[in-house]
Amino acid sequence: MSLNAYITETEIEGSEDGPLADKTVAVKDNISTEGVRTTCGSKMLEEYVPPYDATVVERLKDAGATIPGKTNMDEFGMGTTTETSYFGATKNPVDEERVPGGSSGGSAAAVAAGDADLALGSDTGGSIRCPAAFCGVVGIKPTYGLVSRYGLVAYANSLEQIGPIAPTVEEAAALLDVVAGPDENDGTTREEGADTDFAGAAEGDVDGLTIGVPTELVEGAEDAVVETFEEAIDDLREQGATVEEVSLPSVEYAVAAYYVIAMSEASSNLARFDGVRYGNSGGYDGNWNESFAEARSDGFGDEVKRRVLLGTYALSAGYHDKYYKQAQEARAWVEQDFDEAFEDVDVLASPTMPILPPALGESLDDPLKMYLADANTTPVNLANLPAISVPAGEADGLPVGLQLVGPAFGEKTIVNAAAAVEN
């Protein structure tokens, strides 16, 4: 496969009938598939074969979907370009010199190229919305608790959700309908996800809808992105929506808060990879701590090491209050800011990504610069809210995504508004 969208190609057949009976649904390679290796884009799990299916995979199979493969991703979801994968970068089908975004880059590329009808990704700080925006397709990050994380290999549990990537808003919503819903194996799932009809909400009727545009999320974006975004907003206004500026002062701290929390959770979650129960052991003997440290050094790439170390640092004695505790304060502030904004508006709109898709190889040298690209997506994960990225048009021949954020369990509202962007 020239795009390198898949790490493993396979054919997992679902039941004979169901809403996805004639559809192929590619699955990100951090979502467990019984009997089919699930690598998380890491050398550590190169040969890991899960003995069970994730809940979302069971639901895909029950709905009749065929899974054509496991898609490429930044290692353990840690990246914004899909270049940190041990299995090599994925190319953006729109422009093969450019990254597809990440971390669910393989899923978005497969859908954009038509290699799969639909795909599942996971979104911890933008990992569904970013590649959807960069590849010109639709991606939804559901409200925290809408979709079961059972069988999703954890990176930062308190932030992540599995969600759909599709060519259209209606198809993305229909796939979300299949995977959403409470699961006794994930205590964080909520009843609101039962018996949803998000696909039916994709009407594109924004007459009377109030759209807030947070100035902080537009100011930082490249001019070409802002221009395309504003054209799409003008179009929504012409369709009957009311547009007003809003301010979310807390989002200035969202990237820092997100990375401190995500890295801290990652440092704990990834402690399990010691090469004994699963993963590459490297065959080291002697002092266990040293054997494990060597095995982990062999198995993890640079970005994973960076995040595990920084997370360990942020949680360590003397630094916990300065970083982790303050990040939690910032998270509460971001939640409060969004809550207040939704007292006045129905949805919030911004560019999904402040930049156009970078060229392959451009982002790897400067990790902080890569983190800053997540400025518009991370606030949503901190606030546990639903958001959708829908193609807004092109700038310099490259796709620009428009992000719509809704109140908790307001998926119908964002699906409806996103359908109007497609009109």
Place this chain on the structure above:
Amino acid sequence: MSDSVDADEVEHVADLARVALDDEERAEFADQFGDILDYFEALEEVPEVEAEPDLVNVMRSDEVEDSLSQEEALQNAEDSEDGRFKGPKVS
């Protein structure tokens, strides 16, 4: 206090995290961590927020259910003995 980080501090954290680093990685990470931690320091400006806790404990009764067989649980281990995981040799 400035958060510039030296190679010894990186090594200390790497020990805590059980990640072996070579000299080159230590130097590179020390350099990058300085920039990243400086950026994180902005969090000191965040005001205290009175958040309403919206989290509740989710409990269930502790009942025996079907789970992975011993064989399935061991299938991804590189080494096992008598139905148990086998770790590295200690000496």
